Amino acid sequence: MxxxxxxxxxxxxxxxxxxIIRRAAEIFDELTVSVLNNKIKxxxxxxxxxxxxxxxxxxxxxxxRIDSFSGLLIDYARKQDIHVAIRGLRAITDFxxxxxxxxxxxxxxxxxxxxxxxxxxxxxxxxxxxxxxxIASFNGDISQCVPEFVAKSIYAKYGxxx
Ligand code: PNS
Numbered sequence: 001m002x003x004x005x006x007x008x009x010x011x012x013x014x015x016x017x018x019x020i021i022r023r024a025a026e027i028f029d030e031l032t033v034s035v036l037n038n039k040i041k042x043x044x045x046x047x048x049x050x051x052x053x054x055x056x057x058x059x060x061x062x063x064x065r066i067d068s069f070s071g072l073l074i075d076y077a078r079k080q081d082i083h084v085a086i087r088g089l090r091a092i093t094d095f096x097x098x099x100x101x102x103x104x105x106x107x108x109x110x111x112x113x114x115x116x117x118x119x120x121x122x123x124x125x126x127x128x129x130x131x132x133x134x135i136a137s138f139n140g141d142i143s144q145c146v147p148e149f150v151a152k153s154i155y156a157k158y159g160x161x162x
Pocket of ligand 1: 007008009010036071072073074101104105
């Protein structure tokens, strides 16, 4: 069975992430989408909230499971017996950072964890969780960026009822 992990902050999940999830789920038998519990960043949503949103957004994908992790991705992947990490590439600006992480993970896992990049579909190439949050924080329209139930949760965090 071919398994992969798609790690990320997912704070919150966007249509860009969901595009990558759908496409990776077609390539692999099982895809684990895992939310990083990062003590350094201050997220808008708790890990539990992010996991719940991902579960809701991927309900129609039977081979996708949602999990969370803390610490190093290589340690998590080893415990799960997963040897491929999925990452989305939106633009050349993502590339250098992603290349460095992919090479670090490969090196420090003794070749056990490789990274596979999927290029984000053009219609979502501009999207990031950060810009979605910024637009929502000013009560702007984010309906093209995230599913409706996610948008509602983001607006609620900023005190808007819409
Ligand atoms: O959605 P993000 O914030 O771009 O995801 C980054 C993520 C979670 C893939 C990356 O920060 C990560 O894997 N963090 C766990 C710690 C780790 O293994 N770092 C890589 C070696 S420097």
